[in-house]
Amino acid sequence: MSREGILLIEDDKDILELVEYNLSKEGYQVKGVVSGEEALRIARSQLPGLILLDIMLPDLDGLEICKILKNDPKTSHIPIVMLTAKGEESDIVAGLELGADDYITKPFSIKVLIARVRTVLRRKPSVTGDDSPIRIGNMQIHPGRHEVMIDEERVDLTLTEYRILHFLARRPGWVFTRSQIVNAVRGDDYPVTDRSVDVQIAGLRKKLGPFGSHIETVRGIGYRFKE
Amino acid sequence: MSREGILLIEDDKDILELVEYNLSKEGYQVKGVVSGEEALRIARSQLPGLILLDIMLPDLDGLEICKILKNDPKTSHIPIVMLTAKGEESDIVAGLELGADDYITKPFSIKVLIARVRTVLRRKPSVTGDDSPIRIGNMQIHPGRHEVMIDEERVDLTLTEYRILHFLARRPGWVFTRSQIVNAVRGDDYPVTDRSVDVQIAGLRKKLGPFGSHIETVRGIGYRFKE
DNA sequence: TAATTGTGAAGCATATTTGCGGCAGATACC
DNA sequence: GGTATCTGCCGCAAATATGCTTCACAATTA
Numbered sequence: 001m002s003r004e005g006i007l008l009i010e011d012d013k014d015i016l017e018l019v020e021y022n023l024s025k026e027g028y029q030v031k032g033v034v035s036g037e038e039a040l041r042i043a044r045s046q047l048p049g050l051i052l053l054d055i056m057l058p059d060l061d062g063l064e065i066c067k068i069l070k071n072d073p074k075t076s077h078i079p080i081v082m083l084t085a086k087g088e089e090s091d092i093v094a095g096l097e098l099g100a101d102d103y104i105t106k107p108f109s110i111k112v113l114i115a116r117v118r119t120v121l122r123r124k125p126s127v128t129g130d131d132s133p134i135r136i137g138n139m140q141i142h143p144g145r146h147e148v149m150i151d152e153e154r155v156d157l158t159l160t161e162y163r164i165l166h167f168l169a170r171r172p173g174w175v176f177t178r179s180q181i182v183n184a185v186r187g188d189d190y191p192v193t194d195r196s197v198d199v200q201i202a203g204l205r206k207k208l209g210p211f212g213s214h215i216e217t218v219r220g221i222g223y224r225f226k227e
Numbered sequence: 228m229s230r231e232g233i234l235l236i237e238d239d240k241d242i243l244e245l246v247e248y249n250l251s252k253e254g255y256q257v258k259g260v261v262s263g264e265e266a267l268r269i270a271r272s273q274l275p276g277l278i279l280l281d282i283m284l285p286d287l288d289g290l291e292i293c294k295i296l297k298n299d300p301k302t303s304h305i306p307i308v309m310l311t312a313k314g315e316e317s318d319i320v321a322g323l324e325l326g327a328d329d330y331i332t333k334p335f336s337i338k339v340l341i342a343r344v345r346t347v348l349r350r351k352p353s354v355t356g357d358d359s360p361i362r363i364g365n366m367q368i369h370p371g372r373h374e375v376m377i378d379e380e381r382v383d384l385t386l387t388e389y390r391i392l393h394f395l396a397r398r399p400g401w402v403f404t405r406s407q408i409v410n411a412v413r414g415d416d417y418p419v420t421d422r423s424v425d426v427q428i429a430g431l432r433k434k435l436g437p438f439g440s441h442i443e444t445v446r447g448i449g450y451r452f453k454e
Numbered sequence: 455t456a457a458t459t460g461t462g463a464a465g466c467a468t469a470t471t472t473g474c475g476g477c478a479g480a481t482a483c484c
Numbered sequence: 485g486g487t488a489t490c491t492g493c494c495g496c497a498a499a500t501a502t503g504c505t506t507c508a509c510a511a512t513t514a
Contacts (some may be wrong), residue, residue: 016361020362021360024360024369027371032362067501120293131504138479159459160458160459173314174371175371192461195461195504198505198506199459199505200459200460201505202505217503217504218373219502220386220469220503221373221386221470222383254502312478314480314481386469387469388469419471419472420473420492422471422473425493425495426471427470427471429493429495446491446493447480447491447492
């Protein structure tokens with residue numbers, strides 16, 4: 001799950017699916033769970049980037065979960081956003097005192113939720129802007145300088161190689177077809193064979209050295225940059 | 228009649244009345260007709276929310292009706308559930324391929340019928356786009372990433388396996404014939420044996436582990452993904 | 455002209471299809 | 485109702501097809 005993942009704890013299956021669906025659509029990797037016990041387990045093992053926590057849960061109280069997570073140094077840094085029903089003001093206050101970072105009252109609009117999530121995860125937005133630097137492991141892409149560094153070492157890429165890498169790395173984990181890549185890099189309907197992409201990819205992999213393995217071939221579809 | 232109405236086409240007067248009576252009792256507005264011609268007329272003018280169609284009819288063949296309705300943009304969205312006698316698998320297959328949405332074999336219990344009707348009418352007309360993520364239990368299909376997760380675990384599927392799973396899971400509970408699956412996955416009239424689908428399904432089941440049992444064999448017809 | 459980008463073909467790895475034998479559910483017959 | 489037969493599904497492994505990579509060279513660009 002990692003820094004991008006969102007852990008969603010909500011016992012109402014409908015809301016769970018709704019939120020999960022919408023956040024997934026935004027490119028976040030969401031794990032939804034219904035029970036508090038499971039939530040704790042996953043929070044500890046996967047260390048998500050954000051936790052959305054319903055206060056009213058069947059087994060463990062949401063506030064209890066919040067307290068436990070915030071008291072454990074391993075998980076205390078993870079932002080927690082509470083989901084509460086209107087009229088549970090006292091819970092909100094209690095939650096914030098226990099260390100929760102924000103809250104949203106139900107019923108909430110999906111737009112609001114997404115906006116809030118994005119704000120909290122702002123440090124690492126799921127889809128980075130065109131010119132924000134991207135960092136993946138010890139590789140960095142600086143669109144401003146148009147250069148790629150691995151371990152403080154400058155990697156010398158050609159223009160096309162750079163563009164392809166940047167394009168893929170902006171959405172790690174997503175698969176793109178060769179033609180999507182061509183369109184992104186050379187503009188729509190640029191007349192080249194798919195082979196051409198393959199060759200560029202091959203060049204990239206070679207120049208990236210050990211990092212080259214981050215560029216995955218997805219047989220039958222295209223390529224993906226894996227985190 | 229509108230979205231709630233049910234059009235029932237059945238030439239056996241006894242069954243007609245039985246079904247009509249029971250569905251009415253459930254609160255549905257039912258219009259029962261005996262002839263195919265009349266059925267077409269009513270379907271077009273009243274646009275019911277569901278059509279229950281007996282395959283064996285005196286005048287027009289039920290399959291013919293199905294075809295006509297499914298080819299007319301005005302009526303093609305109306306779900307059609309076929310009523311067929313046991314042992315008419317070929318009719319069922321033909322019907323499904325013509326666009327029927329489900330089938331019930333006679334003799335059927337009224338309970339089963341009502342349950343089926345309820346399910347079909349409750350189904351959202353949601354046209355889940357090709358790339359919206361799908362979640363079933365703790366399995367997630369993420370088209371953007373082109374990957375399937377079960378319990379946060381990535382399942383490694385080949386292209387065809389992935390496509391078949393996606394196709395089936397988009398309409399859980401619906402049965403598809405092998406040829407429908409092939410058409411969906413490789414394009415219409417792709418020349419392969421049914422056998423090939425079986426093998427892909429077998430592979431899927433194996434790779435999905437415990438989840439594999441969600442893919443059900445419907446003997447004589449094809450496969451279905453059950454929720 | 456040198457560097458970059460594109461093409462087509464050969465080689466290789468992997469995915470897909472097919473055919474067969476076995477098995478189980480369904481049907482027909484007594 | 486019980487048994488024989490028929491039909492359709494599944495597992496396996498061989499055969500085939502598909503798609504990726506690499507390479508040498510051609511075309512393009514700066």
